[in-house]
Amino acid sequence: MNRANSDELGKKPIGKLLIQQAVPASIGILVMSINILVDTIFVGNWIGSTAIAAINVVLPVSFFIAALGMAIGIGGSSIISRALGANDDKKALKTFGNQITITLLVTISMVVVGLTFIDELIPAFGGKGEIFAPAKIYYRVVLYGVPVLALAMMGNTVIRAEGKPKFAMVAMIIPSVGNLIMDYVFINVLDYGMLGAAWATTGSYILCMGYILWFFLSKNSELKIRFSDFGIDFSILKEMGALGFVTLSRQAVVSVIYLLLNNILFELGGESSVAVYAIVARMLMFALFPVLGVTQGFLPIAGYNYGANYYERVRESINKAILYASGVAILVFAVIMIFPEEIASVFTRDQQVIRDTPSAMRWVFAAIPIISIQLIGSAYFQAIGKAVPALLLTISRQGIAFIPLILILPKYYGELGVWISFPLADLLSTIVTGYFLRREVKSTLITSDETKEVETS
Structure with missing residues (x-):
């Protein structure tokens, strides 16, 4: 349409x-929601309710990283749209280059910190008792894919800024379908359990990023950046940050809520209460x-x-x-x-x-x-x-x-x-x-x- x-x-x-x-x-x-919903159904039926709770523990991390990519993407895309409209190709390319640079710098730093303090962070997010071991398996693998996830979220908004909504929609459909197929293969066929669920999620990020990379390298995209465009321009970063702050704040609050609720519900009702919240949260996203x-x-x-x-x-x-x-x-x-x-x-x-x-x-x-x-x-x-x-x-x-x-x-x-x-x-x-x-x-x-x-x- x-x-x-x-x-x-x-x-x-x-x-x-x-x-x-x-x-x-x-x-x-809808496509993203179905992916999350069906993924939870597969994990719950093929691994168990504790696995649902474990994924819910790691969700604040994924949400915050996705929010970071969206914030950088939305802030930069606004600049890109206006620059393309004003025929200022130089600013559009410089903005896109800065988006890539800042996304990689921030997310790689987060991966290093996240892996260094893995045993402290998982309990802080509510991964206690029986939830800790599967949450740690899932957290470690998903963290490897954090830079790819952030780049994919950022790149998707830039595709929309170029006025290519169909490509942006395909970019959302590919990881959703890929994740479900890999869930079936890794969990149900190969019986990799929680490790399979984690690699299915990270693999879906990689598929999405592969498609987005193809888009920007192909003739479909107007943004053909040069090496010099990756150099930081602080005036662009300032404008990008101001425009993306609302998005980042909203998603950061969501991550904080997941963290608080996972801990509160674990104290009140243990693993099963965290699993109940995980199901309710998925329905909120979907419905x-x-x-x-x-x-x-x-x-x-x-x-x-x-x-x-x-x-x-x-x-x-x-x-x-x-x-x-x-x-x-x-x-x-x-x-x-x-x-x-x-x-x-x-x-x-x-x-x-x-x-x-x-x-x-x-x-x-x-x-x-x-x-x-x-x-x-x-x-x-x-x-x-x-x-x-x-x-x-x-x-x-x-x-x-x-x-x-x-x-x-x-x-x-x-x-x-x-x-x-x-x-x-x-x-x-x-x-x-x-x-x-x-x-x-x-x-x-x-x-x-x-x-x-x-x-x-």
């Missing part, structure tokens, strides 16, 4: 534009893909029309994005509430985990029908270039509201306190975001339209 061009963003009906923008974004998120797709599709529409002073269209895009995303969220809510037992049994044969997961899942998804207000609201501020409110509202749900709740409520309600923290954080952040969004719409969009009407009359 072709993306709408600039003129269409300001002319086509908002509803049609939202669908046109949201579908490819949703497909990309919300269309809601996140609508949110991503909303961004360029709101940004373009705001910049063009089409404030009525901006208000319409906010309302319809919330309406569409809420409709999808309600469907997700219904499925989770009706079929939690069936969903849990797909992931594992561990009867205790199957018994405990449905209640946790229902609590975690309890406030999902209203979450679109928080997601669209925070995305709106990002779309119009207001970085500070965008950052604060983006992390309000998972950071500002959720982290204090999971540190306080389990002391009084035990494991239930963990699960009820999810809907409470969703509710609190939605109220806060709704307030600021309403105020912004009233003070900026409605007031500006009224001012224009007075001027024209």
